[in-house]
Amino acid sequence: MSTTAPDPATRFWSPALRGLSAYTPGEQPQGTGWVKLNTNECPYPPSPLALQRMAEAADERLRLYPDPTALALRQTIAAQHGLRPEQVFVGNGSDEVLAHAFMGLLRHGQPVLVPDISYSFYPVYCALYGVPCQPVPLDEHFRVRVADYLQPNSGIVLPNPNAPTGIALPLEDIRWLLARNTGSVLVVDEAYVDFGAESAASLVDEFPHLLVVQTLSKSRGLAGLRVGFALGHVDLIQALTTVKDSFNSYPLDRVALAGAQAALEDEAHTASLTRRIVDSREWLARELTALGFECLPSRANFLLVRHPRHSAPRLQQDLRDRKILVRHFKQPRIAEHLRITVGSQPECEALVAALRELIDPVR
Numbered sequence: 622m623s624t625t626a627p628d629p630a631t632r633f634w635s636p637a638l639r640g641l642s643a644y645t646p647g648e649q650p651q652g653t654g655w656v657k658l659n660t661n662e663c664p665y666p667p668s669p670l671a672l673q674r675m676a677e678a679a680d681e682r683l684r685l686y687p688d689p690t691a692l693a694l695r696q697t698i699a700a701q702h703g704l705r706p707e708q709v710f711v712g713n714g715s716d717e718v719l720a721h722a723f724m725g726l727l728r729h730g731q732p733v734l735v736p737d738i739s740y741s742f743y744p745v746y747c748a749l750y751g752v753p754c755q756p757v758p759l760d761e762h763f764r765v766r767v768a769d770y771l772q773p774n775s776g777i778v779l780p781n782p783n784a785p786t787g788i789a790l791p792l793e794d795i796r797w798l799l800a801r802n803t804g805s806v807l808v809v810d811e812a813y814v815d816f817g818a819e820s821a822a823s824l825v826d827e828f829p830h831l832l833v834v835q836t837l838s839k840s841r842g843l844a845g846l847r848v849g850f851a852l853g854h855v856d857l858i859q860a861l862t863t864v865k866d867s868f869n870s871y872p873l874d875r876v877a878l879a880g881a882q883a884a885l886e887d888e889a890h891t892a893s894l895t896r897r898i899v900d901s902r903e904w905l906a907r908e909l910t911a912l913g914f915e916c917l918p919s920r921a922n923f924l925l926v927r928h929p930r931h932s933a934p935r936l937q938q939d940l941r942d943r944k945i946l947v948r949h950f951k952q953p954r955i956a957e958h959l960r961i962t963v964g965s966q967p968e969c970e971a972l973v974a975a976l977r978e979l980i981d982p983v984r
């Protein structure tokens with residue numbers, strides 16, 4: 622029997638942390654001149670109203686703590702979804718909201734079910750909170766089959782649209798699963814829902830075990846502000862609030878509260894951002910297909926693509942050499958794919974021009 626000496630650097634760490642491979646976000650390059658299509662940010666500025674309200678909020682009142690209940694923001698979100706403020710939780714990006722959901726709602730001894738190709742933070746939260754994670758394979762077309770989730774579980778997490786595939790689930794599939802899986806919470810992560818998927822927010826009053834999570838990072842162009850929220854039954858929201866209050870009683874700072882509120886109020890700006898991104902996505906998909914790429918049908922602000930004759934890591938590096946960043950994942954089933962964030966139309970055109978040089982025409 623061999624015993625390995627504990628690593629002196631981690632000997633004081635909790636055991637769960639020692640085995641943890643933390644999530645690695647996409648590269649945030651320094652300097653200028655990059656075409657950044659690797660982290661699904663919005664290529665357009667946030668609402669001018671939000672920028673103005675944030676500037677106004679950054680005054681001498683910063684010496685005071687913000688509203689610990691974020692009531693005004695929760696009222697705005699609730700009103701937009703036909704819910705009550707008690708059915709809304711806000712947090713520091715949807716990552717934090719999801720972390721609180723894993724901690725407060727998904728730990729009952731059984732595995733948490735997630736699609737095998739989905740947001741790579743989910744297994745990290747499972748490892749951190751000591752919950753087994755059970756990846757459920759996508760079908761041969763990279764689609765989630767909800768019938769595969771009818772197995773013992775502590776909770777189910779489905780991103781809709783899925784990331785990094787971009788494929789959306791019809792609302793009827795979510796309703797079907799909610800009606801059958803009634804003993805645990807279904808978290809629907811709607812980070813990209815505004816780019817063409819159907820939100821499950823309309824089902825919140827019908828199913829007390831549904832938690833819908835959204836973010837202002839994508840369709841509102843506010844990834845830098847770190848604001849996300851959850852919609853659900855009061856009892857689920859209370860669990861998230863209990864976890865949050867045990868870490869930090871102030872969900873958002875004063876500037877973020879003001880900016881988020883204005884961004885949500887400025888619905889015309891959000892509609893214009895999403896329309897431009899969806900138009901560019903459809904244009905980009907057509908151009909990439911013409912270059913020989915296979916593109917999965919995306920309802921998000923990114924495309925997952927592969928070229929039958931070009932290695933994905935190689936293409937990623939060649940694009941990087943031209944100061945264009947796209948994302949590559951090492952998971953075997955998508956190791957020959959690239960995930961490309963839909964940028965502004967000129968950024969998409971720069972990408973297509975670079976790829977035209979890199980991809981030899983089909984003979």
Ligand code: PMP
Nearest residue numbers: 714715716740784812836838849
């Ligand atoms: N869910 C999914 C599926 C995502 O891709 C992301 C962003 N990378 C998030 C949640 C988190 O977004 P944020 O913390 O910026 O709200």
